Amino acid sequence: MADILEFFGKMGFMNLSWQQGLMLIISFFLLYLAIKKQYEPLLLLPIAFGMLLTNLPGADMYHSELWTAFLDESSPYYHSYGAIMSHGGLLDILYIGVKAGVYPCLIFMGVGAMTDFGPLIANPKSLLLGAAAQLGIFLTFLAANAMGFTEAEAGSIGIIGGADGPTSIFLTSKLAPQLLGPIAIAAYSYMALVPVIQPPIMRALTTKKERAIKMSQLRPVSKTEKIIFPIAITTIVALILPDAAPLIGCLMLGNLAKECGVVDRLSKTMQNELMNIVVIFLGLTVGATATAASFLNIRTLMILAMGIVAFGCGTAGGILLAKLMNLFSKEKINPLIGSAGVSAVPMAARVSQQVGQEENPSNFLLMHAMGPNVAGVIGSAVAAGILLTMLG
Amino acid sequence: MILLTINWPHVWMVTGVGFCMVICLLVVLIFILKLLGAVISNAFNKAPKASEPKAAAPAAAPQATAAVSSADDDLAAIAMALHLYFNSVHDVEPTEIHIKRVERSGWTSKLYGMNNLHR
Numbered sequence: 001m002a003d004i005l006e007f008f009g010k011m012g013f014m015n016l017s018w019q020q021g022l023m024l025i026i027s028f029f030l031l032y033l034a035i036k037k038q039y040e041p042l043l044l045l046p047i048a049f050g051m052l053l054t055n056l057p058g059a060d061m062y063h064s065e066l067w068t069a070f071l072d073e074s075s076p077y078y079h080s081y082g083a084i085m086s087h088g089g090l091l092d093i094l095y096i097g098v099k100a101g102v103y104p105c106l107i108f109m110g111v112g113a114m115t116d117f118g119p120l121i122a123n124p125k126s127l128l129l130g131a132a133a134q135l136g137i138f139l140t141f142l143a144a145n146a147m148g149f150t151e152a153e154a155g156s157i158g159i160i161g162g163a164d165g166p167t168s169i170f171l172t173s174k175l176a177p178q179l180l181g182p183i184a185i186a187a188y189s190y191m192a193l194v195p196v197i198q199p200p201i202m203r204a205l206t207t208k209k210e211r212a213i214k215m216s217q218l219r220p221v222s223k224t225e226k227i228i229f230p231i232a233i234t235t236i237v238a239l240i241l242p243d244a245a246p247l248i249g250c251l252m253l254g255n256l257a258k259e260c261g262v263v264d265r266l267s268k269t270m271q272n273e274l275m276n277i278v279v280i281f282l283g284l285t286v287g288a289t290a291t292a293a294s295f296l297n298i299r300t301l302m303i304l305a306m307g308i309v310a311f312g313c314g315t316a317g318g319i320l321l322a323k324l325m326n327l328f329s330k331e332k333i334n335p336l337i338g339s340a341g342v343s344a345v346p347m348a349a350r351v352s353q354q355v356g357q358e359e360n361p362s363n364f365l366l367m368h369a370m371g372p373n374v375a376g377v378i379g380s381a382v383a384a385g386i387l388l389t390m391l392g
Numbered sequence: 393m394i395l396l397t398i399n400w401p402h403v404w405m406v407t408g409v410g411f412c413m414v415i416c417l418l419v420v421l422i423f424i425l426k427l428l429g430a431v432i433s434n435a436f437n438k439a440p441k442a443s444e445p446k447a448a449a450p451a452a453a454p455q456a457t458a459a460v461s462s463a464d465d466d467l468a469a470i471a472m473a474l475h476l477y478f479n480s481v482h483d484v485e486p487t488e489i490h491i492k493r494v495e496r497s498g499w500t501s502k503l504y505g506m507n508n509l510h511r
Binding site: 120121124125127128130131132134135138139141142145146147148151154155217222224225228229232233236237240241375378379382383386387390391 | 402417421424425429465
């Protein structure tokens with residue numbers, strides 16, 4: 001009888017707190033969004049499942065206290081991966097990849113192998129739009145400071161405005177690992193909501209005439225340019241900003257593998273197998289950090305609120321700079337492509353195309369918007385490097 | 393009260409300097425990309441001239457190339473029109489179904505049997 005009682009006592013149901021119950025409901029809701037609504041399902045599904053696993057009492061797959069000790073200078077386990085390996089659960093061991101900043105870089109490698117920088121090379125001015133869209137990061141950094149977050153936390157919250165999941169995770173794991181769960185969830189949720197968030201801002205900041213501007217066809221880009229581009233960008237950015245080297249280096253390595261045409265096997269592996277494996281590990285472990293204690297507090301709500309501000313400001317920054325450029329250049333730019341400067345590849349570019357076609361169905365902005373879109377990836381990685389240098 | 397405890401000069405410095413650095417770095421990249429484009433296009437333009445200095449047609453060829461590249465939209469429109477035209481021709485078909493009766497004889501029945509077996 002005592003054994004039976006002990007068995008029942010060990011059941012998760014007996015040890016489930018209301019906070020854990022609420023977290024399980026939130027994870028079910030996120031799973032619903034991923035499966036039924038298809039909001040960034042490739043990442044939201046493993047994140048939500050990681051959240052589910054970490055909040056199951058007694059499963060012991062993730063131990064936040066081990067990671068607290070890992071960061072505590074007075075603890076004997078300070079920066080001890082050995083302690084994590086010997087005492088940790090499955091998700092603790094997988095989380096080492098996040099902590100060491102490995103997963104976001106590997107994902108960037110896959111992103112690079114899938115990205116065509118041709119539109120950006122054909123129209124280098126797109127880089128300016130990608131830079132202006134990073135305005136959201138820095139304005140949100142200011143706002144987060146004013147709301148009582150530390151500077152390192154504010155930098156991590158601001159990077160949500162870069163609309164780039166791996167960059168957000170990379171920077172947050174370095175500056176404010178305690179906020180990793182809410183920031184990753186905010187970043188990926190808002191990226192999925194780009195078609196909802198951006199169009200009202202785009203319509204509010206542009207006139208009908210501006211939205212109907214037709215842009216001239218982009219020049220063809222030679223293979224040589226496409227091969228030299230990743231090498232040149234890596235060298236220059238890493239020499240100016242060494243902290244951005246891991247992200248930019250991996251992005252450009254992936255792109256070089258794709259463009260050079262002599263390592264098709266590597267390119268395909270980066271695009272498919274490597275990317276898929278890392279996405280599973282990254283999603284699960286990021287979701288695992290969303291424990292009831294770290295997630296259910298007012299700061300999470302504040303992060304979610306500031307994330308949407310960051311997205312909005314980034315969108316506005318890109319559009320306003322495009323309008324400003326129109327004042328000085330002979331060849332007019334459709335300001336709608338400025339909104340694509342907030343990474344979120346390729347959804348933001350697709351939104352520019354859709355809103356443009358509402359005004360002029362014969363207007364094809366997609367390739368023009370891809371320029372600022374991929375420039376936004378570089379811009380947000382650069383912004384992350386700057387924040388890491390100044391706040392890390 | 394929170395606002396008073398924040399190190400505002402540092403926060404403003406990070407915001408201002410950080411954003412300006414993003415802009416400056418990407419402006420540098422713009423110049424490099426433009427330079428790269430110019431160098432490569434020059435290299436490609438010069439290469440054929442060196443190999444065949446006199447044989448090339450003097451003025452007509454470059455003009456023709458320019459005309460073609462400037463009319464890319466027109467070419468795309470013509471191609472689309474042709475595509476639609478041929479598709480619509482394909483769509484106009486007599487809506488009659490003919491069933492061809494196959495006469496079987498002692499000579500052919502073996503053959504049909506073998507084919508069916510093979511499938």
